[in-house]
Amino acid sequence: MLSNARKYIPPCQSRFCHQPIKEIANTEYETVLSSVQQCLKRNEMSITDQRAKQSFADLERIMHDLYCKRLPRKLYRRARREYKQVKRLQKILHRRSDMMICRIDKGEGFYIGDKSIMQHKTLEYMNKTEAYQELTSDYCPLTDILHATTSVLDYLIKKKVITTAQRDKLLPNLEKLELPYLYPLPKIHKLGIPIRPIVSALYAPVNLISKFLYKLLSPIYLQVAHETTVINSIDWVRKLEKYTADGYLKSTTNFITADVENLYTMIPREGGLHALLRFLEKYSNHSKIGPFSIDMIMKMARLILDTNYFAYINKYYKQTRGGAMGSAFTQVYANIYMLQWEQKLIESQASKN
Structure with missing residues (x-):
């Protein structure tokens, strides 16, 4: 995961969040909806006509389906494994006050090393x-x-x-x-x-x-x-x-x-x-x-x-x-x-x- 750096997003991590999945889906939908509406306004396109309303309804349905439908077993195991890896790394860094993690210069990777250096x-x-x-x-x-x-x-x-x-x-x-x-x-x-x-x-x-x-x-x-x-x-x-x-x-x-x-x-x-x-x-x-x-x-x-x-x-x-x-x-x-x-x-x- 670290070698893939910031461009890599661990899949389906919301499945292990304590927040209800429907609330997460609603929040994400509102965020995407706001961006889409702003884009349409900048290009002088309607956000209130029938076509726009239907598109927004379809977007909401798609996002809820993506968040709420059952994951395939293989994908779920992978998501669970990477969730545990992230938590394990967080615990290590939390315990090791002498270590630091930060972005690298001119790249998409991370640096983990001795803070004093x-x-x-x-x-x-x-x-x-x-x-x-x-x-x-x-x-x-x-x-x-x-x-x-x-x-x-x-x-x-x-x-x-x-x-x-x-x-x-x-x-x-x-x-x-x-x-x-x-x-x-x-x-x-x-x-x-x-x-x-x-x-x-x-x-x-x-x-x-x-x-x-x-x-x-x-x-x-x-x-x-x-x-x-x-x-x-x-x-x-x-x-x-x-x-x-x-x-x-x-x-x-x-x-x-x-x-x-x-x-x-x-x-x-x-x-x-x-x-x-x-x-x-x-x-x-x-x-x-x-x-x-x-x-x-x-x-x-x-x-x-x-x-x-x-x-x-x-x-x-x-x-x-x-x-x-x-x-x-x-x-x-x-x-x-x-x-x-x-x-x-x-x-x-x-x-x-």
Whole structure:
């Protein structure tokens, strides 16, 4: 089961649940029904005509039949066996506090191993990159981050670029508010199994602003970088075909690949912000993107970068360089930083041809 990873679903596990099977079937039906209805609405199709009603009734009947009918003996034995395997594994992991189970990086599998090894590799990564600073006091910075977030949003309201309702949508849910925390993803496809440190900021004060800034800047970046960016394998083949058709592919042509090690933690703060500023100055419309001035966007960017605090093993840390892996804004921020480097490289190559 573990080798098949997350894509594998143990069959018929609801048969061993303490909840009545009909209740499970009803819950699943309501979930599927909601998704289907939303899809129909998005495509401007009726959910109230006779055909739709009949389809929903058929769906309910099929789901109840699937859940409630008696399982074949062979399938039942398999489901029972895998149910016991899962429970046995859960008991082992519960008893072994020194063990951990987590997803792997860039894959569908799981890693089960010694927790202390992953902790050692995480701290080793922090020391190697020198991008993290341990806070010497026990004071949690969560309140200060929330205050800074509120101040920036109030500033945007004062400038009349967002409404109070929009500000409320960008504020975090105070009932779920928490400081981000770091967890490692093992890179089992690499020698020595290094780690990728992910900062989970789902309920962090700046999370929604980070997503907002990502959505604001990403379309512009994708448009600018379209000619020099390969989206997927099909796009690569098409670009290669055009490159060949234009007469550039020769017997002396070399294809070179390069990888920036630890990109998200290697971006210098001022260098990254300068690249973002130049990007905004070059591709904004009259120094604005939508209703937002360059200064407003830079304020939001600085807020996200300045509040990169997180918890790890009962200690507080601040990321002093780059952006947090797991932050939506960091993705477009890193892309913009690398775009500037790529453009300089392209200009340099063009001047030599």
